[in-house]
Amino acid sequence: MKFIGRLLLRLGGWTMYADVTPQMHNAVIIEAPHTSMWDFVWGRSGLWMLGIKCHFLIKKELFFFPLGIILRGLGAVPVDRGNDGKKFFDDIIERLKNDSNFSLVLTPEGTRKLSKHWKKGYYFISSQANRPIYMAWLNYENKTCGLDSTPIIPSGDYAKDFSIIENFYKDKVAKHPEQFNLSYLYRKENNN
Numbered sequence: 001m002k003f004i005g006r007l008l009l010r011l012g013g014w015t016m017y018a019d020v021t022p023q024m025h026n027a028v029i030i031e032a033p034h035t036s037m038w039d040f041v042w043g044r045s046g047l048w049m050l051g052i053k054c055h056f057l058i059k060k061e062l063f064f065f066p067l068g069i070i071l072r073g074l075g076a077v078p079v080d081r082g083n084d085g086k087k088f089f090d091d092i093i094e095r096l097k098n099d100s101n102f103s104l105v106l107t108p109e110g111t112r113k114l115s116k117h118w119k120k121g122y123y124f125i126s127s128q129a130n131r132p133i134y135m136a137w138l139n140y141e142n143k144t145c146g147l148d149s150t151p152i153i154p155s156g157d158y159a160k161d162f163s164i165i166e167n168f169y170k171d172k173v174a175k176h177p178e179q180f181n182l183s184y185l186y187r188k189e190n191n192n
Contacts (some may be wrong), residue, residue: 005048009145018144020050024134024147026100028126029077030165031052031136033174034107044136046103047105047147057092077104089125094128105136116178116180120158127154135165141173 008018028061029052047054053075060078063071068078079088090181104125108118116156126133132151148168155161166182174180 001048002051004161005045009049012045012143014046014143014145016046016049017144018050020048020052020147021124021149021151023132023151024050024052024149024157024189026096026102027132027134028096028129029103029105029134029136029147030108030122031105031138032109032169033106033138033172033180034109034175035112035174035179037112038113038175039107039138042145043105043136046136046147050147051190052103052147053101054105069148087120089128093125093129096125096131108183110113112176112179115181118162118182122130123154123158125144126152127156133165135168136170137169137172139172140175148176 028053029047031039033039055075055077056074057079058071060080062068063076064080071078078094092104096104106122106125108120108122109115110119122133125131132153134151137146139149150162152164169182
């Protein structure tokens, strides 16, 4: 898969920057910005190139034949949004705790459209599983992507930890910049 990832990135004109650490093979990886389906293509290719076996969450309705086979092969984990979400997240947390070659990639924006706030599930999962958060990124301005080797260990103070994340992503340019919002408070300071 490393070859396929390298080939796809090269064909797309992307340059990858990353230093893989052993901890990345059992971590929560957040990927941003996420404003286009292309983000999945380039992000997945980059993680293949780095040799990181990662999984991502996708609604169970897409797991029909033959798409379901392809999605599972790519590392997709089906999510039943109608069932008990707590049990599902408990299962994911247990898998992170017990499988040393399981990394979970999440897009905290939760949608490709403009999001008023980032979802905090990545932070909750990382905290509960006692696994670090790593930041994967795409920058369409210069077609660079990467995976930062500095882990974020949740302190329990989300605002403080998110300020580190926000600072990291502030200069990354999305495919559709008007749809990329970093603030988890979404302009709260402007509404006062």
